[in-house]
Amino acid sequence: MIITITNIKRVGSDELTSVTIENGVIKGWNLPEDGEVIDGHGGTVAPALIELHAHLREPGQTQKEDLASGLAAAAAGGYGTVVCMPNTSPVIDDPAIVRSLLEKAGTLGQARLKPAAALTRGQQGEALAELTYLKNAGAVMFTDDGRTNENARVLRLGLETAASLGMVVSVHAEDASLRADGVMNEGAVSEALGVPGNPAAAEAARVARDIEIVAGLAAQGRPVRLHVQHLSTARALDLVRDAKKRGLGVTCEVCPHHLTLTDEALRAFDAVYKVAPPLRTQADADHLLEGLRDGSVDCLATDHAPHTRAEKERDLLDAPSGIAYIELAFPLMYTRFGESLGLEKIVELLTAAPARVMGWPEPTLDTGAPADLVVFDLDTQREVKPTEFKSKAKFTPWAGETLKGWPVLTVVDGKVAYRRE
Incomplete structure (x- = not known):
């Protein structure tokens, strides 16, 4: 399985880049797009x-x-x-x-x-x-x-x-x-x-x-x-x-x-x-x-x-x-x-x-490392809505608060485990 995530920034950088993942590991950065292409919409990528x-x-x-x-x-x-x-x-x-x-x-x-x-x-x-x-x-x-x-x-x-x-x-x-x-x-x-x-x-x-x-x-x-x-x-x-x-x-x-x-x-x-x-x-x-x-x-x-x-x-x-x-x-x-x-x-x-x-x-996010990573939207503020939780416990002390930094994509072992629609 090959995935390329485009339009993302690494932590500490404002430069847009892309990462390609193949067979559960990071194949490299800024390679030609290959496999399934996912737009990171300017998000910040971290392990x-x-x-x-x-x-x-x-x-x-x-x-x-x-x-x-x-x-x-x-x-x-x-x-x-x-x-x-x-x-x-x-x-x-x-x-x-x-x-x-x-x-x-x-x-x-x-x-x-x-x-x-x-x-x-x-x-x-x-x-x-x-x-x-x-x-x-x-x-x-x-x-x-x-x-x-x-x-x-x-x-x-x-x-x-x-x-x-x-x-x-x-x-x-x-x-x-x-x-x-x-x-x-x-x-x-x-x-x-x-x-x-x-x-x-x-x-x-x-x-x-x-x-x-x-x-x-x-x-x-x-x-x-x-x-x-x-x-x-x-x-x-x-x-x-x-x-x-x-x-x-x-x-x-x-x-x-x-x-x-x-x-x-x-x-x-x-x-x-x-x-x-x-x-x-x-x-x-x-x-x-x-x-x-x-x-x-x-x-x-x-x-x-x-x-x-x-x-x-x-x-x-x-x-x-x-x-x-x-x-x-x-x-x-x-x-x-x-x-x-x-x-x-x-x-x-x-x-x-x-x-x-x-x-x-x-x-790490180095080439050859296991492809476990997350892309965060650090800018968009969203209300905490417990009804949307994946957890069965759909209530929280922070219900109704506005937070930023929400994950929009999580990849585990080279496969998409979560993707915000």
Whole structure:
């Protein structure tokens, strides 16, 4: 298969060019038009985005999302690769489930799936899953995301085992006893609303514990790789920043919703804003943004977490946590922070940066590279219309807002996975 995409600009350049793709790789730039010709209409081309943290809900929760809808949503958001979380029903702790997900995803022609597998059996935190067999089946990460790792000894053993396999362990860093029944950030807003709060100390205390586990192993000459998911507080980021200065194998991600929303949004008692960890203060959001600038934050991830509308319309105390917006992540970041961070930095945080966390080759648009790319329309402003989402979760905190930077074409493995009509 040959595709030529014309009238496009590379990131950092205003010069129009074209790229030709053949048999899944980039054949070259400014070659004679060949094969199917697609007009990029002056859009900006970048490597397809990489998502390290998405809940695609399959198996067992397909009323919320499934591989077809979730990977289509990812492609519409400009993503070429998606790591799906294992807190499904049943949990992804069986090599047969990993293989079946990969087999199904390979038939869909959407974003590429890379499953994460549970670190512990059933994500119960009591005994390690069969990590070697899960890796051999195709799992790329181990995590009990959706649950916190309360047993430090089991986490320590999991980090060591994963390291022996060349794998990353990612963690949902909250101390469950400190979090208790908190449903939003503990602070002035939760106090005013009379709603149980989740203190920043719950995240910071768990991050501190996990870093000390990493430090202890490193001191014994046993380096491991710990990735902290959806960091939400200034204090936790400072702990990660210090760990990096100490040369420890600790990385972290931040989600756009923790950068663009705060606990003030919960004054509406609308569970669409309920996430775990919760939306924090503006001071926390500002600190996280500075972490993106100085490199303390390694990458961006969405924690795409779809639920049914009926679930999110429950009382704030009973509704599940999660926001689904993988289709909006780039336009949201570019619209809000395009000037302060710059286009190249935002692209890096969504492409090369997550690849570095995983130890994967950094994506490029060089001749001979895999043909995973996205074309963005950086200028046209469009209203966020959830009814048009590919995801089954057709509601969002940003409904009705006007954003720019929308993907218009996503190519995965040399094939068109998404094309805006």
